[in-house]
Amino acid sequence: MSSVTTEGIRVTVKPTFWPERSTPESHQYAFMYTVEIVNTGGEPAQLRSRHWIITDATGKVEEVRGDGVVGKQPRLAPGERFEYTSWAQLRTPFGSMRGAYTMERPDGRQFEARIGEFALTQPHSLH
Numbered sequence: 279m280s281s282v283t284t285e286g287i288r289v290t291v292k293p294t295f296w297p298e299r300s301t302p303e304s305h306q307y308a309f310m311y312t313v314e315i316v317n318t319g320g321e322p323a324q325l326r327s328r329h330w331i332i333t334d335a336t337g338k339v340e341e342v343r344g345d346g347v348v349g350k351q352p353r354l355a356p357g358e359r360f361e362y363t364s365w366a367q368l369r370t371p372f373g374s375m376r377g378a379y380t381m382e383r384p385d386g387r388q389f390e391a392r393i394g395e396f397a398l399t400q401p402h403s404l405h
Contacts, residue, residue: 280376280394282393282394288316289394291312295309295399306367312361313362315391316359317359318356321356322384323391324351327345327379347379374396375398377392
């Protein structure tokens, strides 16, 4: 799990292994993660884009960029929250993810809300 606050935007991520979508014999390990974004600050902010950095156990890095999250660009007034669940796939039983959301204030000013690094781990894969 990770939780980081940047300019009043708190991003908390809770990952879990997804056995139903994983086939270890084919080196495919799926992980779900639930993200909660809370505006703890005093100004509205809208999520414009995402940037994920996904690293597997061999050190292979994959970067994912795109508009919004799950097809949405939520606008959060002070005190509001947005939650979604997505998933990622690795070729190793453990790895990590981190990244940032590009957020925009009503005046057009943009900033990066950090997504702290969190572990993706198949249960019992680390001894």
